[in-house]
Amino acid sequence: MQVARAKPLIFAVTLYPVFRWIWLAFNDGLTANPPEFLIRSSGIWALVALCLTLSVTPLRRLLGQPVLIRCRRMLGLFAFFYSTLHILGWAFWERDWSLASMWGDIVQRPFIAIGVIAFVPMTAMAFTSTSGWMRRMGHHWQTLHRSIYVIVALSVWHFWLVRSGKNDFFEPYVYGVVVAALLLARVGYVVRKRGWFRL
């Protein structure tokens, strides 16, 4: 499988949201409230990238293509990229770069706190994503990078709380089901591998 050749393609595809925003910006398509649109859109794409990152392992087991692992870091970094834009959008358009105002928002509002808490280990993961750090950290690397399970759960919870005011849980529910399936696939794999359960 030509994963090395596919990588630039995957890179371009994952940049699609950015190209779409630019296109919409020049075609009057960012709705009447562009800041709100961009904050929401970047949040959704961060969640999509997280799900794609989490789907690499089940997919390579399912397809018997271990080499797919080579895409995982890039997808994970895209999740970090869109999360960063999401947070910067909030800091600029909602909080006007004021640290005091950001802090106030975090301590007053659980959904903001949850989003920020999810972003902390994500930053650490992005920082330690290089081969050098993998080597240096040894088995601690995997421990740290397993926090993606917590991050994705917090992200769905964050999205759920955002929508709770509108009583409109359809989208967070869909992401919740996808994430649950991706996590259950791992549990199923471990259970089968260790022979805890045989069909």
Place this chain on the structure above:
Amino acid sequence: MAKMKIPSIAASEITPERIWRSRRRWMQGVGAGAIAAGAGALLPARADNAASGLRGAPNPDYFVPEKLTSERDVATYNNFYEFGTGKNDPSDHGASMKTRPWTVTIEGEVERPRTFDIDELLKLAAIEERVYRLRCVEAWSMVIPWEGYPLSVLLKKVQPTSKARYIEFVTALQPENMPGASAGILDWPYVEALRMDEAMHPLTMLVMGVYGKPLPNQNGAPVRVVIPWKYGFKSGKSIVKIRLVDEMPLTSWNKAAPHEYGFYANVNPDVAHPRWSQATERRIGGNLFTPRAKTLMFNGYADQVASLYTGMDLQRYY
């Protein structure tokens, strides 16, 4: 985002619609006057009240000297959950709502309960144009020219009894024409309510048009109320029934999320929504670098309405 295209005519050269409309109206008036003088016939007070237009005389006492939100943004960015929760859902799906025939029934604590046809409502009083601020509870705002008259004009026709302390607005529910009404987001039909003195306040408006035209469906055709010092959700759209009662009615949002949406819902920068601050707002129509604006107490109408709430703890009665 600002458009990057360089317009061939400078924006400042283009006569705003308000101005050219008023010029046209003036010329029509002169023309009509000449005809009336010549023929000695009495013409209807407003010749432009045809199906295409609905523009009242601008009322200078109710005018906000700020840049109007574009007609397009007013028509394509709003909430009307019966058509879906997206801001563009009302304009995308609103067309299917049937707005004729349409009646508004007024009942409850009134001496003369009555059902008004929409055509009667349009002729009940002279339509005037008022430019109001609109502040959504979601912390965005607009400046909108509404066409209508004070709600008190209508209420006086039915003579509220002494027991009428609150007023409830029941809005249309047409499940077959409203894709969002099948979702259990709110307990349909949408119900809003005011205290009687709020309803009788001169600022409270019965609205049939916006931007000199009959209301588009998504903005609450054919008739709605506008209460400019309260968050937008208090201003019920597409009203079919008005009930005067003696006990505080349970309103849709208050019922769905009482800790987020109170009965009063007065615009108040000091009382935060549980999920966001109300201290500032984003004025629709700015670009990506336009800073947020400070939200004003009672949405800038404190001089007119603060006395309604004297002695009331506005932190508690939000």
